[in-house]
Amino acid sequence: MTTTVLRWLLAPRTSWTAWKLVRGSKGNLTFDAAWRAARVHLRPDEVLYQRYGHIPPRD
Template structure:
């Protein structure tokens, strides 16, 4: 199952907020990043998880 479908099923309000933010931003940011922003907006206690999708899996991959 795709992540976006799972997100819609588990938390439709956050997904609606993310869709609204994404359309307001005219798609300049990836939907995953906007969804994490919407999630933190609705649930500030999850701020530590926001950067999870923005980090490389292996820190050695970020080096030149």
């Protein structure tokens, strides 16, 4: 099961908001980045999750 499918199943409202953000960006925003933005908009206490998603991977 992909992360996108899992997100749609567990957080449909956040996923719907993210989908609308992606559509409005005309291809300039990935679903992953839009999902994190939507999640923080709907649940401000999860800002640490958004920041974690933008940290470059360690080698």
